[in-house]
Amino acid sequence: MTVLRLVSLVAIAGICVSIFAIVYPQLRGLSDAKEAEEAASTLSSQIQQVITTGNPENPSLFIPNGYVLKLENSNGKQKISVDGISLPEDGFSLNVKFENFSELPPGEHDLHIELENQQIIVQEVT
Structure with a gap:
């Protein structure tokens, strides 16, 4: 009887681990998608802020x-x-220009956004 209980617990644990292994990558993908959307939203709002105030931003x-x-x-x-x-x-x-790059790849990026001649310039700070 004890052996049967032990085998049952091992089987249940195996099922739980399998479910976790299947679900975790999907949850991680949703988290990454939300983080990417937040990055786009942050950049968009910072550009809007520069358009509105004329003051440079450094997101x-x-x-x-x-x-x-x-x-x-x-x-x-x-x-x-x-x-x-x-x-x-x-x-x-206003017209927006990415200066010295055409897109931002994965990773951490420090940017400088400024208004110059009625155009928004976005530069990556290195």
């Missing part, structure tokens, strides 16, 4: 593995794009 962004943040032109409006999400929905009111 730090983290882009998780498997994601790339880029500037896209949609219907004549520029937007920040990551994983099929584009921000802001109605685009920026």
Whole structure:
């Protein structure tokens, strides 16, 4: 009887470990997607802040593995794009230029955003 209980507990533990091994990567993927969307949202709001105030901003962004943040032109409006999400929905009111890069790959990025000649310049600080 004790052996049967022990075998049952081992089987249940094996099932739990298997479920965890299957579910964990999916949960991690959802977390990475949310983090990528937050990076796009942060950059978009910082650019909007520079457009509104004219004051430079220096945001730090983290882009998780498997994601790339880029500037896209949609219907004549520029937007920040990551994983099929584009921000802001109605685009920026001024032209935005990524200087010395075309997209931000995964990793930590320190940026400098400034208004120059009615254009927003986004530079990566090295």
